[in-house]
Amino acid sequence: MKYALLNDEKIEATKGAKGVCPSCGAELIAKCGELKVNHWSHKGNRNCDKWWENETEWHRSWKANFPIEWQEVVHFDQSGEKHIADVKTQSGWILEFQHSLLNPEERLSRNNFYQKLVWVVDGTRRKIDKKQFEKMLEESKPLPTNVPIIRTYFPDECRLLKEWHNNSLVFFDFKTTKDVAQSMLWFLFPKTPLHSAYLSPFSRASFIQLFNSDNFDKFFDDIIQPIHTEITKGELKQQAANTHTRTRALPRFDGHTSRRKRRYRRL
Numbered sequence: 045m046k047y048a049l050l051n052d053e054k055i056e057a058t059k060g061a062k063g064v065c066p067s068c069g070a071e072l073i074a075k076c077g078e079l080k081v082n083h084w085s086h087k088g089n090r091n092c093d094k095w096w097e098n099e100t101e102w103h104r105s106w107k108a109n110f111p112i113e114w115q116e117v118v119h120f121d122q123s124g125e126k127h128i129a130d131v132k133t134q135s136g137w138i139l140e141f142q143h144s145l146l147n148p149e150e151r152l153s154r155n156n157f158y159q160k161l162v163w164v165v166d167g168t169r170r171k172i173d174k175k176q177f178e179k180m181l182e183e184s185k186p187l188p189t190n191v192p193i194i195r196t197y198f199p200d201e202c203r204l205l206k207e208w209h210n211n212s213l214v215f216f217d218f219k220t221t222k223d224v225a226q227s228m229l230w231f232l233f234p235k236t237p238l239h240s241a242y243l244s245p246f247s248r249a250s251f252i253q254l255f256n257s258d259n260f261d262k263f264f265d266d267i268i269q270p271i272h273t274e275i276t277k278g279e280l281k282q283q284a285a286n287t288h289t290r291t292r293a294l295p296r297f298d299g300h301t302s303r304r305k306r307r308y309r310r311l
Contacts, residue, residue, distance in 0.1 A: 045096065045128065046104065047116050048072045048084045054112055057082040067118045067128055095127050095154065097144055102166055102219075106141045107131060109252045121157055129158065135258045136160050143169055148207075155212055162260075164229070167204060167218040174218055176202045177230075184243075192244055193233075193271070199241035208232060209241050213268075215251065233272055238279045 047054040048063025055063055057074040063084060065072050072084040081104055107115045110131050117132035131139035138158040143166040155161055167173055180202045184194040199205035208214045214232040229251060233242040254260045 045072075045084050045116055046099065046107065047112075048074075054116075057084045066116065067126060095150070100143050100166075102143055102217075103130070103141050106139075106164060106217075110139075110256060119158065125157065127154075127157060131255075133255050133258060133260070135261055137162060137255065137260055139164060139255065142166065145169075146207075151210075151212070155210075161213065163208070163212055163214045165204070165208060165214060165216050167216040167230075170203070173202075173204050177204060177216070177218070180205070181243075187242075189271075191271070194243050196241045196243070199239070205232065205241050209239075210235055213264075215246060217248070233268070233275065236272075236276050236279050238283060240279070242275055 045065075046056060047066070048057070048061075049055070049066050050061075050063045054066075055061065057063075057076055059074060059076045061074045063072050063074070064070065065084075065086065070086060073087060074082070075085050076082045081099060081101055083099060107130060110133075114131050114133055117129050118126050119129045119132060119138065120126045129138045130141050133139070136159075138161045140154065140158075140161065141164045167177065180196050180199075181194065184196040187193045187195060196202070196205070199209045204216060208216075209232065211234045213234070215229040216232065217229055220227050227248040229246045229248050231244045231246045233244070236242070254263055
């Protein structure tokens with residue numbers, strides 16, 4: 045972890061420093077070397093939070109965008125269970141920055157534990173993920189909306205989408221540029237009835253600003269939720285129309301017609 049407590053204040057790991065775990069109160073050891081980022085560790089192989097994992101520089105750079113008091117906050121649920129959130133905003137949103145592979149059971153557990161959870165997923169952990177994602181974008185269909193949203197019909201062909209296409213709020217980070225103002229994320233809308241995946245490019249700078257200004261609640265209520273509702277209605281309407289058509293229409297030649305594909309800028 046990045047922070048330990050000393051006299052109830054958060055301190056970073058430096059050689060010879062002493063501190064205690066904010067979750068369990070046990071003494072922590074400062075690990076400072078050249079191969080890994082400086083961090084605090086419990087003695088031996090112990091760890092009081094089974095969800096905690098070794099951090100990368102990617103984790104640290106993301107957490108550094110938010111106030112220190114929001115970073116590594118111990119979060120409790122009604123039963124008294126507790127875990128250390130990467131970032132917890134003033135309005136209660138939890139930001140989890142996920143680099144390593146996460147099994148579906150643990151991902152579901154975290155979604156249930158953190159009621160207001162947003163995932164930021166490192167899209168560069170596996171070399172194949174970026175290539176699959178780019179290919180999927182090229183084959184996807186843009187929606188006729190005033191905001192850039194694309195629909196992909198076969199999310200299982202992209203490993204990242206196959207793993208994360210559920211009812212979570214997920215942003216993919218492909219580290220397109222070191223310039224935060226220019227770097228883009230990709231937002232994956234929650235799953236819909238027909239299981240098609242919908243994605244939208246999202247400014248990294250806007251993401252950071254929305255949470256630091258505590259405006260993500262309003263953004264969720266005014267933008268994300270209405271769009272998702274309209275997408276769902278459209279899918280259900282299309283499903284009903286297709287069912288009616290299949291019972292009455294003659295065979296069609298759609299599979300032999302050419303369609304122009306809109307190509308998206310490579311990440």
